[in-house]
Amino acid sequence: MNRRNLVLFALAAGFAQVSMANPQFQEMTKWSRFFSAADARGSIVVLDTRDGSDITMVYNVSRAEKRYSPASTFKIPHSLFALDAGLLHDEFQVIPWDGVKRPTTAWNAGQTLRSAMRNSTVWVYERFAKELGEARETAYMHKIGYGNALVTGDKPFWVEGDLAISSFEQIAFLQRLYRNQLPFQVEHQRLVKDVMINEAGSDWILRAKTGWTGKIGWWVGWVEWPSGPVFFALNIDTPNRLGDLAKRQSITRNLLRSINALPTVP
Template structure:
């Protein structure tokens, strides 16, 4: 009996090391109804860690493994790069508007780190990218093992128009490290970033997330914190109708999170 028990423990440890104890992805065919409801094509990956064995659920697993430009979801790691490199002191530092009128009205004003994240002000992060340079950006990307770690671009910014690409699975791998404060940055910077990412909150839950839009497709990635553990998500959908499709990112994710009780029904 003792030998069998030892063998069982050894088996469980082996399975854990191989990743089996972390849960295998389960294709959620019923989530197609949510995508159909919004006339959207794409993928969503949900990693629910509210129990000892996390549940990994996915719709369109093939697309979840495909890399896309991160677009403005890259503001999450980019903020850490800027803080670590001393390009911004804190959330209160003001970045004066350059006077260039852009299509998003809220971009046409002075920004600080919090507003630049909330309104997804691209021009602030273009300043960071110019000050960092390609070589330092590449070093940071390798440091955190982010997607294909390639900051090259011929035109435009590298996280929208360039070579940088990341999959839904890789997005969540990065977010897990951020949640656990295991990324190689000062803890005060990690905590500030997570504060900047708050979208909604209740008495016992917090939704932290960031949108992204490349033009032909969009992202919404983040997690919901509960006392029992986090629920991570990464959605990527096509946006053939451009800005008219952008609301679908949050709408699809919220419908699915509500269906698995990862968001409260009465907020």
């Protein structure tokens, strides 16, 4: 099977899987106001499990079902792959800098898993990809049912290549991670969740990861509450490139605050 047919086959199979996997949801057309206020086009899926409710709310359903490059949101499963393969042993291990100067100052130093996640350090994960190899990367993605599991196309494959995942699939993956239900050691899943922490209060924790391909921006994660987590997966177009990146979090935060899933800024 040539590459083009392989890609088409994987996409067709994947879309069928997405359609079957999508839960019942509420279409939230009123959430258009959050996107309009930010002058952005995109979609969001929110799964609210507080008090056992399990309510899935979606703005722009057709887009939420469509697969896009995961960009740096792939660092979440990629970190699990690296830990499982023994490329990383804990959060303290330093990944040596190769001495190549890069535009992002924070990347020009040795990294730990925590700093690599916080700084979204691309070269760290490019090194993981090289050490894992395409066959193991593919096997890991099939093992967890991650998007279309393709490593073909330009590199890095999770930004420039053919790998793609939908917002619904992002939510399904995050749920399994939250519950330690992925086929990895529980301590590895707990470690990855720990390095995903963005901020926290006395009774809540926000764990999330951004992503950007240059054209599409993501913010995915969840807010933990004593009554249960609220998961979210947003993606937007970024025609203004860097000028649009702050919209990923501002839209999501405002929307989550509207359903009391994130505290209001004092």
